[in-house]
């Protein structure tokens with residue numbers, strides 16, 4: 001794997017838990033969805049899901065560029 005920015009192979013891989021923070025657009029999207037019957041079927045399972053997810057991210061040790069896999 002190479003850094004997409006500088007092409008270096010000197011990278012570190014980090015795995016961490018990320019909380020799913022609901023942004024303004026996400027909340028608005030859910031509200032619009034909730035007004036439709038189909039939306040309710042989508043929104044309810046989403047709300048019941050776990051609020052955290054595992055994120056794997058790479059950090060380039062050469063230029064400091066970070067990106068998610």
Ligand SMILES: [Zn+2]
Nearest residue numbers: 003006060063
């Ligand atoms: Zn780099």
